[in-house]
Amino acid sequence: MSQKNPNVLIFSTEEDVAESLALYVSQLSAKTIEEKGSFSVVLSGGTLIQTIRKLTLSPYKETVNWSKWLIFWVSIPKDHVYPINYTSSAEAVAKDYEARLRNLVAEKVLPLSSTGFPKFDLMLLGVGHNGHVASLFPNRPQRYDLKDWVTYITDSPKLPPARITFTFPVINSSANTAMVVTDKAEADAISIALSPVKILPPLPCAEVKAESLTWFLDKDAASKLPINA
Numbered sequence: 001m002s003q004k005n006p007n008v009l010i011f012s013t014e015e016d017v018a019e020s021l022a023l024y025v026s027q028l029s030a031k032t033i034e035e036k037g038s039f040s041v042v043l044s045g046g047t048l049i050q051t052i053r054k055l056t057l058s059p060y061k062e063t064v065n066w067s068k069w070l071i072f073w074v075s076i077p078k079d080h081v082y083p084i085n086y087t088s089s090a091e092a093v094a095k096d097y098e099a100r101l102r103n104l105v106a107e108k109v110l111p112l113s114s115t116g117f118p119k120f121d122l123m124l125l126g127v128g129h130n131g132h133v134a135s136l137f138p139n140r141p142q143r144y145d146l147k148d149w150v151t152y153i154t155d156s157p158k159l160p161p162a163r164i165t166f167t168f169p170v171i172n173s174s175a176n177t178a179m180v181v182t183d184k185a186e187a188d189a190i191s192i193a194l195s196p197v198k199i200l201p202p203l204p205c206a207e208v209k210a211e212s213l214t215w216f217l218d219k220d221a222a223s224k225l226p227i228n229a
């Protein structure tokens, strides 16, 4: 994967981020469907779900070719996974999800990247105030998992404690990734992640890579970037 510098877009308001994100996703969807006939999209949880709301409104709800979309959830609070038997453990839920992904790759519904991990067309990620992405947290070993496609955590520092998550090798095999942040609480993490001065260990949100990586920030989230100082 060739890694270019990320594209950092800063908007005055959350509403402007939502507008721009809907346009970005709809254009990428149209281009990808024309090229390969489908569009695989990974959604993480959090406020991102609210920020992509404009895709469900006109003109996008009529113009996006939804029938060609494949949607995957990165980080699923165990209690919200209704189709899965949520009396089973987070470990079993993660294994089940990975097995389903492996089937989709075997059936050629999802391509395999040259990295050996599935390649999604678009990964939509938020960032937590401690710099986590998906459910890959600082000070938790899951962020260093280079083997699994899907892993689990039972002591998440953010509720709920039991979650499943894609691992970094999957996240970083994506063709396009949008990091969407619209909250002042994440401003410190954003400034650390986008600083040319690197800290060790890096925050998880600083470890996200993609062939095309775009940050969608509102002015609150971007308030601690040097350009806004």
Ligand SMILES: O=C1O[C@H](COP(=O)(O)O)[C@@H](O)[C@H](O)[C@H]1O
Pocket (backbone or CB within 6 Å): 044, 045, 046, 047, 048, 075, 125, 126, 127, 128, 129, 132, 133, 134, 135, 158
């Ligand atoms: O726990 C999580 O939090 C982050 C940030 O959530 P937000 O509500 O502050 O946007 C989210 O992006 C991630 O998917 C989720 O696992």
